[in-house]
Amino acid sequence: MGLDLTVVPPFAGLILQGALWTIAITASAGVLSFFGGIGFAICALYAPAIIRYPIKAFAWLFMTTPLLLQLFLIYFGLVQIGIDIPAFFAGMIGLGLHFAVYNSDIIQTGILAIDKGQHEAGRTLGLSRGQTLRKIVIPQAVRDVVPPIGNNMIALLKDSALVSVIGVVELVHASQLAISETFRPFEFYLAAAACYYVVNLLLEFTLHRIERRIALTR
């Protein structure tokens, strides 16, 4: 059969739509994982034990089980107890929480690495512990961990392919649909790979710009 890329253009609309869903789920899960990561980090470091330990146990659960299994549990499992979440949102929650746990670890390290003098400067001005964290410590900690968080975002983009198995028609799923009509797996998987490559370039470009912008504030 050989490689014949001319089979792809007729399905360009389908693949493009898949790419848009990949971007949509990556962006929404990315936002969830970022703010969720900050929230988990603050709870893990500063919340009273009654909140801290359940959160830590929950985080541990997400870290020690496969993302694929988590997606199955959220989409196919929760229905059984009456929680019916549409595929896109199930995927977003699964991906978002999974990466929130990883981001939380990074952000905690960032918070703990902020110089004690920053806390002291805030407190001596009369700011409360919470105000000092919110306005002084956490913004700096997040700024410091932009590169590793960015790496997680790239990993998230690639792992978003997993939501194809719960029925979200993202890039991988879209290419599979095209393959089932044309029986040309090589061409369409290559097309999907090319799309991931381009989206990743855009993501890296954005991250690079963010890193440049914050360079001044160190």
Place this chain on the structure above:
Amino acid sequence: MTDAKPFVEIRQARKCYGDLEVLKNISLKVNKGQIIAIIGPSGSGKSTLLRAINDLDPLTDGEVWLEDTQVNKKLPHKQYENHINKVRQNIGMVFQHFNLFPHLSVRENITLAPKMLKGISDAEADRLAEEQLEHVGLSDRIDYYPSQLSGGQKQRVAIARALAMQPKVMLFDEATSALDPELVEEVNLVMKRLAEEHMTMIIVTHEMAFAESVADRILFMDGGVVVEEGPPEQLFRAPKHERTKEFLAKHLRANALAPA
């Protein structure tokens, strides 16, 4: 001066880290507008004493008073937090390593606390920042970030930031120790200006000449006690205690070696 009610008072301060007693029963009275310089070798407890005044390093025993308020009041946690946050608004502090907020511009460094704690408007905050920067001679740096400033400029911004809360007393913890020698003078000048404006100041310093020129009273600390205290001319020209003489002689020698 002797019968004036003390503005800042430390009563029988003790501070222990485990078995190590770093402050041994120290009492100190500072009147309004007075400038106290605390000198002594490192490890003598002078910074610990200074940091006890705003309860940054809480005392093991003893009391700290600012006017009619006990700073280190024993209160349940929540109430203590409210209390200390209010008290600290009245006590400005300047650190050896500046501790400017690197993610905020000079303007934001100065206005952050007044905006959050005093609820002033953006316009008022801007005016406040301009005013305070003019005071320390850095009006043209208002939109810079700390990373773009020299050490001396950073410390002057840190002073402006503290002053923006309109504190009743200013604490200086070795404010010029981390600076290159040629940058020390600009910070000293700002502090001298504050002294002329009768700000109550407590200064921990290694700079004897500066302490002598600006302070009303010098405390020499060693081993957690105040070994000797008095007006600068007495303490520097005619120290009574052996330990004070030794310390000053060492400093004189060090300074004699330094190029003029």
